[in-house]
Amino acid sequence: MDSESESTRAILDDAWGHIPQTRETTAGLGSFTRLRIERIIAVVVGLGSLALGAQALLAAVTEPVQENPAWHVPLMVMTFVPLGAMVIACALGRGVRLFAGIFAVIYPVALLLWPAASVGGEADPAREPWIWFLVNVATVASVLAFPLVLQVVWTALIPLLFGVVRLMQADFAREYWYSVTLDVSFALILGGMLTTLGWVFRSVAANVDETRARAVESYAAAASADAAEQERVAVAALMHDSVLAALIAAERAHTPRERTLAVAMAREALTRLANTEQGAEEGSDEPRDASSIADDIERAALELGVRLSVARDIDAATPPMPGRVARALVLATAQAIANAAQHAGGSGLAVTVEGSVDPARTCIAVRDTGEGFDLDRVPHDRLGIRASIFARVAAVGGTSEIHSDRRGTTVRLEWGEVPA
Structure with a gap:
């Protein structure tokens, strides 16, 4: 059984040898394309989050503060530290799901604290607060961290939550409704596109990996059958010599000892001949x-x-x-x-x-x-x-x-x- 396992493994190794070997492929031979796609998504999300995070940080530092000054720095630390960790994880390709999940959870908490933090602050319907720039960053973080159902929930929940807290900040004043509605609509559309693209790319990658796995399995089966046929041809050639030797010994046998030897040679030849017709898959003795x-x-x-x-x-x-x-x-x-x-x-x-x-x-x-x-x-x-x-x-x-x-x-x- 050990020789059979080694033969099967050698065939599969030869099959996978036709696929370019990188760190991603050797980490999971059955998920070649999916690993590549996940890496590409992480890099793209990291770059996008870095750009939007820099924009949000610049707005938080340079523009007039809309929340209470006592809340300003704690909210910034609470939001930007997990965001920075997620961007670094995306760049390194390690811990992406963990840090993206942390930011995807921390950001809604920061939104829930915003009404309390903005008490006493100055609201401006023509200028968005710095936390607005990170709405879709939280949405795309859920694409990296959560299953599809939670991605859809986050895509719908985060923009709506922002709209509610933004209106609460302005005491639901009429002049805020139009701008908030536009902001929420834009965030919902962009978030829906990002979630859909992530699902499409992953589905395509999974189908490609499944097709590749079936192709490799078919190749391995064909290679195994070819190897078995070649071995059978080689054994047949050897059996020809064995049977021929037994027949010659039988023809030249004159003494009881020679006849006994010829019978033993014939029995051995017949035993080998019968056994050569058996495939390795037919079991042991x-x-x-x-x-x-x-x-x-x-x-x-x-x-x-x-x-x-x-x-x-x-x-x-x-x-x-x-x-x-x-x-x-x-x-x-x-x-x-x-x-x-x-x-x-x-x-x-x-x-x-x-x-x-x-x-x-x-x-x-x-x-x-x-x-x-x-x-x-x-x-x-x-x-x-x-x-x-x-x-x-x-x-x-x-x-x-x-x-x-x-x-x-x-x-x-x-x-x-x-x-x-």
Whole structure:
């Protein structure tokens, strides 16, 4: 399993190697575009906030104070310190969400304090207070810090809150209503545009990342299949030499010892030949019980387009078998089912799995009620029976036999533990 994991990781690394690697991409390979977009939004917001913050600071320092002098400096410190921290965080690309969230929360608090701070101050309907310049800064800070629902709430709440406190400062005088309405409308429109742009850019980035992830996954699957096919071709070449060597040894065997050696070489070659047809995804050699084999047969038949229910007569104490044996029996059974579906039209097709303790064995029977066939007349180049059933089962130490006549065909596969 470790080699499989390393192979999969190597394929994915090769796939991601086709994407430019930067600090943003290596931080999260599945969010390449989203990280870029977030960084761009943070930089743009930082620059815009710096410009509006400088304008607000200049107005607070140079223009006549509209709030009570005792409140002026504390309100400035309360507002500009979090704003400066947010601008620095946007420039550095670190702690952006935290400091933007702090400013987005502190600014409405400063607005709520404004009516109390402006008691005794001089209000001017033709001149906006310095805190007005930061209305949309608080809106765009919510885009950096909050989910979409809260962004919409902040976009609508902050301008309306400013309008209310501005009218409270002027005791709701009639001459203030027109200018305040214009200010609130402008802030709502600009804030809505900024929130919408942020949502659009992030949605596009998320779609691009999702498409890229699917493409890389498809590439990895194709590369894995190609690597498996190349390995299978290489193994086939090696198996050709192994089988050829076994045949030569069998031809030249004259003594009992030479015959025994030839049989061992043939069994080893057949075992390797059967195992080369298995993909890495088909599991390990962990013991399997007869019931799970029946389940695998049903799934294999379904993949062949044949829906059947395997009859089971399995003793609960039936000994399990090695995984390689189970796979060989399932594949041989699938071949028998395919033959029945192709040559007998699936007439009367039935599969039975039996398991017993004494003797310790597992038997699989595949029956159909077709016209049958003469095994001796099957051409030698037709390997569906000889290689896929007989050789495969023999390679794992099992036995197989076929009985066929005009009443139908029965393929019987059996595997039992070798007595110690």
